[in-house]
Amino acid sequence: MNVAIEADSDKISPARMIGSAAVHRSSPPSERTWLPFGFAGIIARLAGFASRRTGRSGTTLPGRVLLALNPSALSRLARRARAREMILVSATNGKTTVSAMIATILARDGRSVTHNMTGANLRSGIATALLNASRPVDVALLETDEATLPRVAPALQPTLIVLGNLFRDQLDRYGELNVLADRWVETLREIDPKQVTVVFNADDPLIAYLVTEWADSVAAEGGKEARTVSFGMTDVAVAADGLPHAVDSVFCRRCGSPLTYEHSWVGHLGDWACTSCDNRRPALDVMCSHVELDGLAASNVTIAFADPAIAPLSVRMRIPGLYNTYNALAAAAATHTIGTATSTIAQGLDEVSPAFGRFERIPIPGSGTLTLLLVKNPTGLNEVIRTLVAAEVDLTATLFALNDGIADGRDTSWIWDADVEPLLESAPSGIIATGDRAAEFALRCVYGGADPASVTVDEDLEHALFELLERARTFTTHGHAYALVTYTAMLAMREIVTRHGWADAYWERRDGHAAAAIGGGTKR
Incomplete structure (x- = not known):
């Protein structure tokens, strides 16, 4: 089967998938049903089977195929x-x-x-x-x-x-x-x-x-x-x-006036009230x-x-x-x-x-433990750093992987709104910056007060991971390594540890x- 997946969307081109069967182009795609639900479901299941046979997760391809062939399939699936x-x-x-x-x-x-x-x-x-x-x-x-x-x-x-x-x-x-x-x-x-x-x-x-x-x-x-x-x-x-310096949602949606907080816990989450109208928690x-x-x-x-x-x-x-x-x-x-x-x-x-990648601890033979921490926006990064610093863990072996894939968001300027300084202060021996935008995070560290010589830049994720594990093995008491990773970097790192036999694939966790x-x- 020749399946063409559009990389930056949630769609597959049915015309490419079923060739000559896709000939009616008079109605919008949202209103068109290329194949009956039952037949489309069979093809989608076969696509999933093929995906899993090639070592992939099969967690999205069947749905892409089904929705391409029968755009109204979701409501039918829900009823079924x-x-x-x-x-x-x-x-x-x-x-x-x-x-x-x-x-x-x-x-x-x-x-x-x-x-x-x-x-x-x-x-x-x-x-x-x-x-x-x-x-x-x-x-x-x-x-x-x-x-x-x-x-x-x-x-x-x-x-x-x-x-x-x-x-x-x-x-x-x-x-x-x-x-x-x-x-x-x-x-x-x-x-x-x-x-x-x-x-x-x-x-x-x-x-x-x-x-x-x-x-x-x-x-x-x-x-x-x-x-x-x-x-x-x-x-x-x-x-x-x-409140953090770059907090979101600090104005009343009802009247536009500033909000005041009796207490706040995470980002803009707290016991809030409008300073002008009766809008409150x-x-x-x-x-x-x-x-x-x-x-x-x-x-x-x-x-x-x-x-x-x-x-x-x-x-x-x-x-x-x-x-x-x-x-x-x-x-x-x-x-x-x-x-x-x-x-x-x-x-x-x-x-x-x-859940995988969310404070997930992966035992590494001969080294210690790798903890994966997903970060994707200022508030999430602030809270991960807050948790690590409050726990007073040894951050000698710390890595930050910054990617700019579609699932991460192309705009990585959010790292400048996060409070990374407490992390830098708790990792005096330095941080490994990796991923597609490693240099940008390294620059953020320097502007946050880090010695440029203490920030190692290595865009090769696997090489950077092995450097991290070596630091943990050599310089820490218990071999603990911490990797703060954006979404696509997390998936790539999970693929690396799975390939080396250190963890099950994330869709096969036992x-x-x-x-x-x-x-x-x-x-x-």
């Missing part, structure tokens, strides 16, 4: 899955981890789950997950890219949408946050309000505003109250000293009332509920970082909303392990997270 719950999870940061947490909790609850667990969150990855799903399935759990949510939600008609946060990310692709938020409001209006519940982060002013706008429109049009569940932080002991239904961060080993978290009849949960998560507390809140709120017992939620959160995520047949 016959899922009791259709859950969409979207956010700038944390959607893969939230989805993994939900999957683990639901597996503990005995529910069958189909889940795009590898983070293939565009239309193609979502279509692939549904195409591979066992039927019927209890829950279809679909991580969804922020810009993709408006394109898939109306077709899928979810019963639950989890909205985590909106941070400035990939401006060349997403545009300004306010534009994306407006699209999300319109998307919610295209979903039947009688069947959907929206779980949202009330600490994010933009998320809270758009959900409130939607709920008000539902009440105005039908006189019914929209179903929403809010979550946020209340433990002021772990609040930040102040909504009351919380689910909240984190206590956090105790235990270095990079774990986080002890207490999750409370506004309903006094529900006892608080005490959880020890094996995932570090304050920002992962927000992810746990989202997962707890979502699973509680669909009827999961609080004891099961606590057990699931206790069991969850890091740990608890993968088993839970596969659930009711996501992967075959």
Whole structure:
């Protein structure tokens, strides 16, 4: 089969795929059905089989093929899955981890789950997950890219949408946050309000505003109250000293006046209020009332509920970082909303392990441990650095891989808005800069106060990785190495460690997270 994939899109050209069969060009592609759903599905499955036979993941190609041959296939796939719950999870940061947490909790609850667990969150990855799903399935759990949510939600008609946060990310692709938020409001209006519940982060002013706008429109049009569940932080002991210098969403969407913060926790997430109008953080239904961060080993978290009849949960998560507390809140709120017992939620959160590339620890024979830390925007990088510095780990062996692929965002200027200085101060022996834009990150380090001689620039990712591991083996007590990597650099580094036999391919992980995520047949 001759399949032509367009590198910078989520599409395949059907004309190239099926040759002479693609001859009708009178109607727009969005309205055209090249092949019947059943036949298109067979071809898509064959494409996935061929992809896996060649050592690839097969997590997006089947969906690309299916949608190219039958553009309306998503709604058909959703109906065919016959899922009791259709859950969409979207956010700038944390959607893969939230989805993994939900999957683990639901597996503990005995529910069958189909889940795009590898983070293939565009239309193609979502279509692939549904195409591979066992039927019927209890829950279809679909991580969804922020810009993709408006394109898939109306077709899928979810019963639950989890909205985590909106941070400035990939401006060349997403545009300004306010534009994306407006699209999300319109998307919610295209979903039947009688069947959907929206779980949202009330600490994010933009998320809270758009959900409130939607709920008000539902009440105005039908006189019914929209179903929403809010979550946020209340433990002021772990609040930040102040807002970061390049913080997002500091103006009221309702009146345009500046926002003020009683407390903030991550970026612009906090207990906020408008200085002019009555717009403020909504009351919380689910909240984190206590956090105790235990270095990079774990986080002890207490999750409370506004309903006094529900006892608080005490959880020890094996995932570090304050920002992962927000992810746990989202997962707890979502699973509680669909009827999961609080004891099961606590057990699931206790069991969850890091999603691939997100504080993922990979044992390296003869060297020690490589920790992969995905970073992709100022807030995410700030929080990773904050977690590393607070844990007081030895950062002698530290690498930063900066790529500018489509999935990373072509514009890498975001590194100048991140507070990298604490990382530089904690890594006095220097940092290895690698990736397509290694020189740019090296320059950022120099402007941040690093001695130019302490920054090693090596654009060859594999060579840089081996230099990192050598530093860890030679100069650290326990051989710990830390790699902060953008998305495509993370995938490339995972491919390297897989090729050397140090880890399973990310779509074949055999740990608890993968088993839970596969659930009711996501992967075959």
